[in-house]
Amino acid sequence: MxxxxxxxxxxxxxxxxxxxxxxxxxxxxxxxxxxxxxxxxxxxxxxxxxxxxxxxxxMPEPEAERITFGDYASTWYDGQDLAASTMQNYRRHIEEHLLPNFESLMVDEITKGEIDAWERSERERGYAASSIKTWRGTLHLILADAVDEGMRDSNPATRRRGRGKRAGRSRNRASEKVVTSALGVLLIAERAALLSGRDDEFVAVVLKGYTGMRWGEIVGLEAEFVRPASVRVESQLYELDSGEMHRCPPKDDSYRTIDSPGWLSGLLAGQVTRAGEKPCECHGLRYLFSGHGAANGAARRPGAKLVDVARAAEVSTGTVSNVLNRPGAVAEATRARVEKAIADLGYIRAWASGENAAHWRRNGFATWLFHPAATGWYPKKAPEEARPVPLLASPWPGIPARGRGAASRAESCWLPIARGLTPHGLRHSHKTMMDGFGTPPKLKDERMGHEDGSVQARYSHVTTEMRRALMGDLTNAWEDSLAARRELSPGSPVKVLDALLRPGC
Known part of the structure; x- marks a missing residue:
């Protein structure tokens, strides 16, 4: 009016x-x-x-713009300006799960029934409920922007509260995370080092189990941020689909300083020395840990290859492998011929060339080091079926047998320590460990990189006494695990652990 x-x-x-x-x-x-x-x-x-x-x-109402979901999703994605990891995840959700079902549909014609049917079909294909929930969240976000732009009146991906069957809702709950004890952390760390053939993996697993650092924070830990009594989290390395290790802030900007007890600081100081002064080529920075195995492209490096040695010695590549891994299984004359070819060609094994990958890959570390260390089994990876880690029985806890015919030469295998444990499960294990100590919530949140916005947290503060008590609890847990490990065997094939097991150390 x-x-x-x-x-x-x-x-x-x-x-x-x-x-x-x-x-x-x-x-x-x-x-x-x-x-x-x-x-x-x-x-x-x-x-x-x-x-x-x-x-x-x-005046007639102007007709709303009509566009297919595929075209709109493409335009929507191009308009986002987010972290590289988030952009990668959005692309994967759209291309692999949303476009196959909705690409040709008009944005204003997508119905709730069609979305629910798509969700059921994804569930029937065996995808985890948590994954489907994430993909539906991306769809909801896209359609919400379409509503804001006047292309739709409402968002059909919205879930209405209190609707649907009560029974069966538990399927949306993730399974309980597997955790392990301080002794479990120590034993898994030892096995991981035996599988890799170096001390780095021992230190990394122990560091994760006793600080709760995220995987990306461990991989992206720079040597300069390892200090006498603490570790500073300033960044993380996030692995993109392209293979690039993207350096970015820690999750939720959880920059923090994590106190470390004296024994852990000693392990880290030794690792700094092993890491050397050479920076990685991808970022020009000194990282505490490098990847395990030949770097991508190492097979294309100049110099003789294993196949060249085989041709020169007039034997198969398998025979050359046997000479390198178990020379006793090869006839003396053949072994001499192969060794002469190696010397003449100047052949250097990839692992001996020092050309390790610059950084661990999440899947490779979990599959070939952590999972077999925690369970005693290599996982199923086509074309190979799941199989126990073949071991030479002595010295305890067994040395992984390598090379051709390793399974036939195996004398024992490892018992599982914690079935279902993942590298991230060590973060849960550290939190559970602190719960058992009775560590104040404020200190636990600070250490884990969490933020509690409650009034109670605002009026809580971390004191020197709290920090000292936690360092004492972690030290006691570590010493108890070492004592339990000594009872199993007084020494270890892992050099850094063997030194810790000696009397007086």
Missing amino acids: GFAENRGDYWRGRYKIAPGKYGTVADINGKTIRYRTKRAAEKAAAVEEEKALTSSRA
Whole structure:
């Protein structure tokens, strides 16, 4: 309804043109008409508002823009400006799970029934409920923006609270995370080092188990942030689908300093020395840990290859492998011929060339080091079936047999320590360990990189005494695990652990 507005020495009429927009009563030249009384201004404004409403009714409603979901999703994705990891995840969700079902549908025609049917089909294909929930969240986000742009009246991906079957909702709950004890951390770390053939994996697993650092934070830990009594988390390395290790801030900007007990600081100091001074080529920075195995492209490096040695010695590549891994299984004359070819060609094994990959890959570390260390089995990876880690029995806890015919030469295998444990499970294990110590919540959140926005947390503070108590608890847990390990065997094939097991260490 039109209204009058007092302008001091006159009144002017104001009327509504559109939601949130108002006009002023004016003459044919566009000049505001000044009224002497409020009543006159109100009457003129009412007349003009009626004219505006009549005019808007006469104009046909413009047709909403219609576009397919595939075209809109592409435009939507191009308009995002987010972290590389988030952009990668959105692309994967859209291309692998949303476009196959919705690409050709018009954005304004997608219904809730179609979305529910898609969700059921994804579940029938064996995808985890948590994954499907994440993909539906991306779909909801895209359609919410379509609603804001006037392409739809409502968002069909919205879940209405309190609707649907009560039974079966537990399928959306993730299974309970497997955790392990301080002794479990130590034993898994030892096995991981035996599988890799170096101390680095021992230190990394122990560091993760006793600090709760995230995987990306461990991989991206720079040597300069290892300090005498703490570790500083300043960044993480996130592995993109392209293979690039993207350096970015820690999750949720959880920059923090993590206190480390003296024994852990000693392990880290030794690892700094082993890491050397050479920076990685991808970032130009000194990282505490490097990857395990030949770097990508190492097979293309200059120099003789294993196949060249085989040709020169007139034997198979398998025979050359046997000479390198178990020379006792090869006839003396053949072994001498192969060794001469190696010397003549200057062949250097990839692992001996020092060309390790610059960084661990999440899947490779979990599959070939952590999983077999925790369970005693290599996982199923086509074309290979799951199989126990073949071991030479002595020295305890067994040395992984390598090379051709390793399984036939195996004398024992490892018992599982914690079936289902993942590298991330060590983060849960550390939190559980602190729960057992009775560590104050504020200190636990600080250490884990969590943020509690409650009033109680605002009025809680970490003290020196709390930190000292936690360091003492972690040290006691570590010493107890070493004592338990000594009872199993007084020494270890892992150099750094063997030194710790000696009396007086």
